C-alpha cells in the first residue's frame with residue numbers, strides 16, 4: 001500500500017539544465033491528478049523521478065503508508081506502475097507471451113481478466129511490432145489490470161486511443177482510485193474527471 005506521495009522542494013535537472021525547482025505537491029490515496037505543462041516542461045522527467053529512474057537535483061520524494069510511516073524507496077518502487085509513452089513492450093514478442101511475461105515479472109497473477117477488459121483476445125497471437133499504436137497502448141494498459149499496484153504514473157496514456165478506449169481508460173482510473181489507488185497522469189488533454197491538476201511551468 002502507498003497512502004501518500006509527498007514532493008518537497010523538488011527540483012529536476014536534465015544535463016546541466018534545471019527543468020523546475022521548488023515543487024511542493026502531495027498525492028493521496030483515492031486521488032487521480034492531472035500533470036500538465038508545455039512540451040519540455042518536465043512531465044516525463046517528473047514521472048521517471050517518482051518511479052526512481054532519475055535522481056532529483058534537489059528536494060525529496062516521500063512515500064508513506066496509511067499509518068504515516070515512510071516506505072523505503074526500493075519497496076515503494078515495487079508498488080508503482082510507470083507507463084511511458086513508448087509502452088515498454090518488446091517489438092518481437094507475441095502479445096500473449098508479452099502479457100504473461102509482464103504479469104509474472106510485475107508480480108501479478110493470470111492475465112485473463114486484463115485480456116478481457118482490454119479486448120485483446122483477437123491480438124494475442126500477433127507480434128507487438130504489428131500492432132497499431134492504440135492496440136499497443138491497450139496491451140501496455142493491460143499490465144495495470146494484470147498486476148495491481150497502488151501508484152500509477154501514466155505518461156499521456158490516452159494519446160493514441162480512440163474515443164471508446166479513452167472511455168475505458170477513464171473507467172480504469174476511476175476504479176483504481178475508488179479502490180484506494182493513486183494516479184498521476186501527464187496529459188495535454190482537458191483533465192475531465194480528474195480530481196485536480198498539478199501544473200509544471202517552464
Ligand SMILES: Nc1ncnc2c1ncn2[C@@H]1O[C@H](COP(=O)(O)OP(=O)(O)OP(=O)(O)O)[C@@H](O)[C@H]1O
Pocket residue numbers: 014015019037038039040041042043044045046
Ligand atoms: N536524457 C536526457 N538528457 C538531456 N536532456 C533530456 C533528457 N531527457 C529529457 N531531456 C530534456 O528535458 C526536458 C524535459 O523533457 P520531458 O520529456 O520531461 O518533458 P515533457 O514535459 O514530458 O514534454 P512533452 O510534453 O513534450 O512530452 C526536454 O527539454 C528534454 O529535451
